[in-house]
Amino acid sequence: MATTTAQPIDLYTWSTPNGWKIPIMLEECGLPYRVVPVNIGKGEQMAPDFLAISPNNKIPAIVDPQGPGGAPISVFESGAILQYLGRKTGCLYPADERARTAVDQWLFWQVGGLGPMLGQAHHFRIYAQEKIPYAIDRFTEEAKRLYGVLDRRLADHEYLADDYSIADIATLTWAKFHEKQGIALADLPHVRRWLDTLLARPAVQRGLGAI
Numbered sequence: 001m002a003t004t005t006a007q008p009i010d011l012y013t014w015s016t017p018n019g020w021k022i023p024i025m026l027e028e029c030g031l032p033y034r035v036v037p038v039n040i041g042k043g044e045q046m047a048p049d050f051l052a053i054s055p056n057n058k059i060p061a062i063v064d065p066q067g068p069g070g071a072p073i074s075v076f077e078s079g080a081i082l083q084y085l086g087r088k089t090g091c092l093y094p095a096d097e098r099a100r101t102a103v104d105q106w107l108f109w110q111v112g113g114l115g116p117m118l119g120q121a122h123h124f125r126i127y128a129q130e131k132i133p134y135a136i137d138r139f140t141e142e143a144k145r146l147y148g149v150l151d152r153r154l155a156d157h158e159y160l161a162d163d164y165s166i167a168d169i170a171t172l173t174w175a176k177f178h179e180k181q182g183i184a185l186a187d188l189p190h191v192r193r194w195l196d197t198l199l200a201r202p203a204v205q206r207g208l209g210a211i
């Protein structure tokens, strides 16, 4: 009887919070992959070959040679990639509608709110050559508010949704860098507990080391 060997997924990524989400997911789900580094510091995200799979010129993106119907598929946007891999494997993305909706709302909270705001806080606090107090204050205050939302959720939930899921993966790679966003975890004990638990997972450590 013929056997199908899983072909590796090509992972286009770089060492950033969005970039680490996908190797963590691939490690958690035991999917074979190979990393194609896209050095965004050198502008490699603008290369025509990369734009063909990631038209918004951002990492991460994947090409799965064994997509739906057995044909290759490319996927960009970290949230869409996490959902795709979760549907493909049944791993960390429950099929039950109520449980899936719980995951989706926290995943969208991360990709639409937490990530962009923490990215701006990081940018204006650390990278911007001109230090603009209004921007630093605005995005640091918004970061504090969002971490408060996270801490309240985790006060009575072990994970963001019902169980460990793609929503936790999406959020942990940002929370790992809380200090650069102007956030101390001393007053956020539930975030601290959750983050320490996730960072201790071997698959998370392998994913963080993949790029």
Ligand SMILES: N[C@@H](CCC(=O)N[C@@H](CS)C(=O)NCC(=O)O)C(=O)O
Pocket: 016, 017, 018, 019, 040, 045, 057, 058, 059, 060, 076, 077, 078, 079, 111
């Ligand atoms: N919404 C996108 C954001 C991705 C994103 O911002 N990627 C950054 C690195 S963390 C990037 O590729 N920046 C390169 C650029 O803006 O040119 C996602 O979640 O995948």
